[in-house]
Amino acid sequence: MRTSDLIEALAADAATPPARLGRTFAFAFALAVAGAALVFAVKLGPRPDFVDALGTVRFPFKFVVTGAFGAAAALLALRLARPGASVRSGVLALGLAVAVLGAGVLAELAVTPEATWAARLVGHNWLVCLINVPVLSAIPLSALLIALRRGAPASPSLAGAVAGVVAGAIGATFYAAQCPDDSPLFVAVWYTLAIAIVATVGAVVGSRLLRW
Template sequence: MDDFLDNLAGDLAPVRRRSPRLEILALAALCALELSLFLAAGLARPNLAAALGLPVFWWKLISLGTLALLGFATALRSFAPEVSPRRGLQLMAMAVVLALGAGWLFDAAMDGGGDLAARLDWRDGLHCVGFVVGLSAPPVALLAALMRRAAATHAPGSSLAIGAGAAAWAAFVFVFACPHDDPLYVAVWYGFSCGLTLFLVRLLLPRLARW
């Protein structure tokens, strides 16, 4: 039995002690840098000042910002071997339902009827997908490195939290460039963009972030 256990543990290395405060600071710094570079590149919508006065614009920012914070917090907590990400993921699911409900109320108040194809605008929608997937890559890479270093024991759940948090953050950043304030457009294309990011991260990360 001793030889069997020695063989199992023979190629294992000590896990470095984590510093949650440094992890949070690193993630916050990366997100701040990404948002700053995005705005500095001149990608903000031309009528951003006017958009800041629209309640639906703040609905987008608050909903996505809340989801990003929940996702990042859930992911970082789940890197501890004894912590499960399940509760955090459940809170995120509830937040998504509340955000969609608020969007439906905005849509009803705005009387957003009209041509469905014009409301969804698939060309801008594909543009949204590309940006969200691309902007999610830096936080995914950082969190994957932290996950691997911490030797998380709930890889599938941690991957879901990472994907959800990074996708919501990427969509939060893209809000400043997106010219569409139609709640239906936001629900469809932002939802698809975040869902695609979540699927890719959940598919790939458990294979790439093993310890």
């Protein structure tokens, strides 16, 4: 087939509306949040002292961290799926999220006695965290990966991994409302590890699913 023949066929298909990546991704993000909220409501529910805890510093800070990671990774994932788009803003945003978490860790180290650090880091529930965050992230990851199939990432596994960070951060945001461990030390270790698990799944699935 000559290239001009192919162009005839492509031009004849002009009327088929293009699958808009941005719109689809935004829809998938909303669906991801709703899906995680549903699983949270059915399986977990907020911790008993949820309202009181909102008055503390450490508890709301967890949502700042997970929210920052989710928003930054969403921006980056969308850029990665668009050929030729600059990923600088997404990388910077993700760096900012890491900086926020790092500042929280430093503040915690500054205001708490060294003897309590180990206990704060280990917490009560690290295994539950490592299980619940991926469970809450399953629907978000599926929705986001399906949406990214409309994209054209240079590296399908990288795009899948970043989608995994988005999904993991959404899952962690809901898990944070139930989790009794609020120390930034706990968040920095276990939340990060839980999100990394979801990112790994995203990379593996994405490397196959996001090829184009």
